[in-house]
Amino acid sequence: MLDIESLRYDDRGLIPAVVVDTETGQVLMLAYMNAESLRISMDEGRTCFWSRSRQALWRKGETSGSVQHIVSITADCDADALVIEVRKDGPACHTGAESCFFQPVYAGTAQPGFTYASLMELLRTRRDAPVEGSYTSYLFEKGLDKILKKVGEEATEVIIAAKDRDRENTVYELADLLYHAMVLMLELDLDPDDVRRELASRHVIDKKVKQEKMV
Numbered sequence: 001m002l003d004i005e006s007l008r009y010d011d012r013g014l015i016p017a018v019v020v021d022t023e024t025g026q027v028l029m030l031a032y033m034n035a036e037s038l039r040i041s042m043d044e045g046r047t048c049f050w051s052r053s054r055q056a057l058w059r060k061g062e063t064s065g066s067v068q069h070i071v072s073i074t075a076d077c078d079a080d081a082l083v084i085e086v087r088k089d090g091p092a093c094h095t096g097a098e099s100c101f102f103q104p105v106y107a108g109t110a111q112p113g114f115t116y117a118s119l120m121e122l123l124r125t126r127r128d129a130p131v132e133g134s135y136t137s138y139l140f141e142k143g144l145d146k147i148l149k150k151v152g153e154e155a156t157e158v159i160i161a162a163k164d165r166d167r168e169n170t171v172y173e174l175a176d177l178l179y180h181a182m183v184l185m186l187e188l189d190l191d192p193d194d195v196r197r198e199l200a201s202r203h204v205i206d207k208k209v210k211q212e213k214m215v
Contacts, residue, residue, distance in 0.1 A: 004038060008080040014050060015082060019092065021099075022071045022085040023196055024117060028092035029100040031060075033082065038073075045070050047084060066090030120182055120192060127186055139183050147187050150180045 009015050014032040021028055031049040033041070037057050040048040047060040047068040061067035068086035075082055093100040112118065123136055130137035139147050154177040161169040185192070 002075055002079065004035070004042075006079055007035075007038075007075060007082075008078065009034065010080075014052070015080060017047075017049065017082040017084050019047065019068060019084045019086055022087055023193065026099055026117075027101055028068075028086070028088065028098070038082075041070060041084075042073070047086060061089060064090065064094075066092065068092070116182075116192060119179075120186070123182055123186055136183065139180075140187065144187055147180065147184050151177070151184055154180050 007015055013034045015034075015038075017031050017033050019028045019031065020026065031047075032052060033048075034050045037048045037050045040057070040059075044059075047070060049058055049060065050056075051058045059067075067089045068084075069089070071085040071087060073082055073084050091098050093102070126134050126136035127140045130141065139150065154173060157173040158170065158177050161173045182192075185195070
């Protein structure tokens, strides 16, 4: 562990801190800390920053309730900037947005990397603004019974491919199953965070030794 006395603050005694959602990897905000606010953050396990405008300490969420519970704090290679992973109780931005970073400045030609969040957003768009010829829009139009039928069919295809130990086909069928499961989640107004929280809370019981242990 790096001793916090080794951190390099600027001439105002501040160090920038990038706050990241530990569950999604989304950048939530950029704030500043001084030695006192960093120590408070570590002692209390929740973010405390230095307000440059008010020239005072401020604990994130002290008025809004959107507290950030600290998972880890990591310094960069020069020890002059921090990344803080958090679990958040609410939006990071004072506007009510989940992240302070939501205003597009430039869109390059490089294709963005795949994320489950971006796929979920695309599926949500196809549900809320149906597109003619879209398979996803078709599923939502047909409703729950059709979606459930497809989930069942794809689960069966996964079983068949896995039983044959066909790695390539199993991956293909798992992707189909995951896609249809995400459509089902949206049909039922579920959120990936609901599933993520359930997985995070689970314990697996080894029935042979009757011992409870983490995944």
